[in-house]
Amino acid sequence: xxxxxxxxxARPEAIKAVPVRHPGRWVAIxxxxxxxxxxxxxxxxNDRFNWHFIFVSIGGGKRGVLFTGPVxxxxxxxxxxxxxxxxxxxxxxxxxxxxxxxxxxxxSSVAWLYTWVFRAVPRLVLAILxxxxxxxxxxxxxxxxxxxQIGNLFGVHDLNAQFFSIKAxxxxxxxxxxxxALALSEAAYMAEIxxxxxxxxxxxxxxxxxxxxxxRGQVLRRIVLxxxxxxxxxxxxxxxxxxxxxxxxxxxxxxxxxxxxxxQAISSRTFIVLPVLIAACLWYLIICSVLMIVQFFVERHFGxxxxxxxxxxxxxxxxxxxxxxxx
Amino acid sequence: xxxxxxxxxxxxxxxxxxxxxxxxxxxxxxxxxxxxxSGKSTFLRCINHLEKIDAGRILVDGDLIGYRExxxxxxxxxxxxxxxxxxxxxxxFQRFNLFPHMTVLQNVMEAPARVKxxxxxxxxxxxxxxxxxxxxxxxxxxxPGQLSGGQQQRVAIAxxxxxxxxLMLFDxxxxxxxxxxxxxxxxxxxxLARDGMTMIVVTHEIGFAREVGDSVIFMxxxxxxxxxxxxxxxxxxxxxxxxxxxxxxx
Numbered sequence: 001x002x003x004x005x006x007x008x009x010a011r012p013e014a015i016k017a018v019p020v021r022h023p024g025r026w027v028a029i030x031x032x033x034x035x036x037x038x039x040x041x042x043x044x045x046n047d048r049f050n051w052h053f054i055f056v057s058i059g060g061g062k063r064g065v066l067f068t069g070p071v072x073x074x075x076x077x078x079x080x081x082x083x084x085x086x087x088x089x090x091x092x093x094x095x096x097x098x099x100x101x102x103x104x105x106x107x108s109s110v111a112w113l114y115t116w117v118f119r120a121v122p123r124l125v126l127a128i129l130x131x132x133x134x135x136x137x138x139x140x141x142x143x144x145x146x147x148x149q150i151g152n153l154f155g156v157h158d159l160n161a162q163f164f165s166i167k168a169x170x171x172x173x174x175x176x177x178x179x180x181a182l183a184l185s186e187a188a189y190m191a192e193i194x195x196x197x198x199x200x201x202x203x204x205x206x207x208x209x210x211x212x213x214x215x216r217g218q219v220l221r222r223i224v225l226x227x228x229x230x231x232x233x234x235x236x237x238x239x240x241x242x243x244x245x246x247x248x249x250x251x252x253x254x255x256x257x258x259x260x261x262x263x264q265a266i267s268s269r270t271f272i273v274l275p276v277l278i279a280a281c282l283w284y285l286i287i288c289s290v291l292m293i294v295q296f297f298v299e300r301h302f303g304x305x306x307x308x309x310x311x312x313x314x315x316x317x318x319x320x321x322x323x324x325x326x327x
Numbered sequence: 328x329x330x331x332x333x334x335x336x337x338x339x340x341x342x343x344x345x346x347x348x349x350x351x352x353x354x355x356x357x358x359x360x361x362x363x364x365s366g367k368s369t370f371l372r373c374i375n376h377l378e379k380i381d382a383g384r385i386l387v388d389g390d391l392i393g394y395r396e397x398x399x400x401x402x403x404x405x406x407x408x409x410x411x412x413x414x415x416x417x418x419x420f421q422r423f424n425l426f427p428h429m430t431v432l433q434n435v436m437e438a439p440a441r442v443k444x445x446x447x448x449x450x451x452x453x454x455x456x457x458x459x460x461x462x463x464x465x466x467x468x469x470x471p472g473q474l475s476g477g478q479q480q481r482v483a484i485a486x487x488x489x490x491x492x493x494l495m496l497f498d499x500x501x502x503x504x505x506x507x508x509x510x511x512x513x514x515x516x517x518x519l520a521r522d523g524m525t526m527i528v529v530t531h532e533i534g535f536a537r538e539v540g541d542s543v544i545f546m547x548x549x550x551x552x553x554x555x556x557x558x559x560x561x562x563x564x565x566x567x568x569x570x571x572x573x574x575x576x577x
Contacts, residue, residue, distance in 0.1 A: 204424040207424065208420060211413055212442065305470035
């Protein structure tokens with residue numbers, strides 16, 4: 001075989017063959033096209049969808065339900081709830097994951113206990129529970145722990161070493177209770193995601209880094225977590241999108257500053273139910289689309305040094321650099 | 328430079344090292360041979376405290392590794408002190424263990440810049456020079472995944488050298504490489520040996536041991552069976568076990 005090339009035979013003509021036909025594909029496309037047409041027909045010929053109400057005006061010269069003031073306000077609330085709960089959830093989740101992987105048995109059991117409790121309780125129950133914590137304690141204070149007990153021990157009665165305290169119902173107003181319920185529950189799930197990510201990193205990486213004299217914190221921050229991010233980001237995107245939708249649960253705390261609550265208020269005022277639900281679907285669709293775009297870029301960032309597309313790009317950049325140009 | 332006295336190490340009920348003694352002088356290249364499971368990698372990992380030893384002591388450049396002796400009692404060193412000891416000891420692994428999310432240059436710069444907190448520009452120059460020296464000056468901006476095994480291992484050597492170690496440990500540095508790539512890594516190591524670096528090399532490359540090694544030790548069953556100059560040990564082994572091993576690999 002190798003002698004062929006050595007004898008200098010001309011390269012044969014490229015193969016021109018009749019490609020394999022895929023009739024099944026065309027049938028599938030036809031079926032789907034008909035179904036799509038039926039769906040559109042269904043939507044646009046039925047007046048009860050009331051697109052005018054959704055997009056143009058809810059009557060009385062006001063904007064469509066999608067864009068009314070309270071709904072936009074609610075949208076802001078939903079986004080704020082999502083961001084706050086996710087930020088607290090991710091930070092706390094990382095801490096709990098690290099505790100869980102700690103060689104210290106007390107830390108790891110506490111972390112295990114936390115995930116056990118907060119994954120077991122449904123978010124809706126948690127939200128209502130946090131909204132009603134004011135029943136258990138009327139004031140929440142910050143100060144020395146067990147101050148009155150310690151005072152009794154030394155014969156001082158009514159020792160009060162609290163720096164300040166506030167009424168529980170004030171602190172756990174709907175919004176704070178909602179954020180706490182969502183964030184604490186999220187942290188439990190994030191902890192498991194982060195733990196899986198950390199454990200997915202080759203132990204040789206941490207070994208090589210500590211052999212270079214890096215401290216445990218440096219190894220974690222610089223070497224292990226950045227590599228774990230590849231595994232952590234996709235499920236975190238999932239969690240964020242789920243969180244956008246779960247913010248609708250805090251309507252039961254109750255939080256009024258939230259998209260779904262505002263839409264429902266309109267529907268109970270106007271007795272127009274379905275278009276309002278469709279407006280809700282549309283908003284959630286839009287938010288999730290934006291989040292998916294963000295996730296794409298985050299994944300690309302942490303995919304550095306891996307995978308074919310990254311390599312191809314690097315090679316291109318190398319070629320461009322050799323020719324003295326920029327890509 | 329390195330002095331190991333009666334080092335013992337067990338994993339659970341399995342005793343891997345059963346009293347290893349070794350002296351390596353400054354500038355010496357010591358090659359460690361032996362069948363797999365003889366404890367040679369474990370012993371190497373004990374020298375920079377990646378494994379904690381159960382008995383005996385290891386001194387590198389006069390410092391007791393992993394412990395501090397005070398008033399006749401041994402105190403375990405904290406995380407920081409262990410890390411400080413490791414800075415002076417470079418290590419090269421069988422599977423390279425480069426950081427895949429960093430470029431080649433960042434891999435080499437990471438430890439001097441972050442651990443020793445040296446001047447960034449200076450570190451960058453030194454890293455580039457080291458990569459030039461191992462023949463990878465053109466690859467500074469590549470990611471490890473884009474390099475061949477031999478190139479990755481040369482980066483790993485440059486990464487260890489960037490910390491200006493007094494001692495280099497090599498744990499089967501060519502065992503994970505294609506045969507045609509072994510030579511380029513051995514060349515870098517020879518170059519290093521010529522420069523007077525103290526090296527302990529766990530290897531199956533008998534040719535390298537003969538050519539570059541100042542001393543060879545043969546380990547089996549968790550003890551040093553034989554130690555001596557390469558010419559003696561490789562040509563005229565005294566022990567039955569050494570002879571049996573060499574007859575298989577030569």
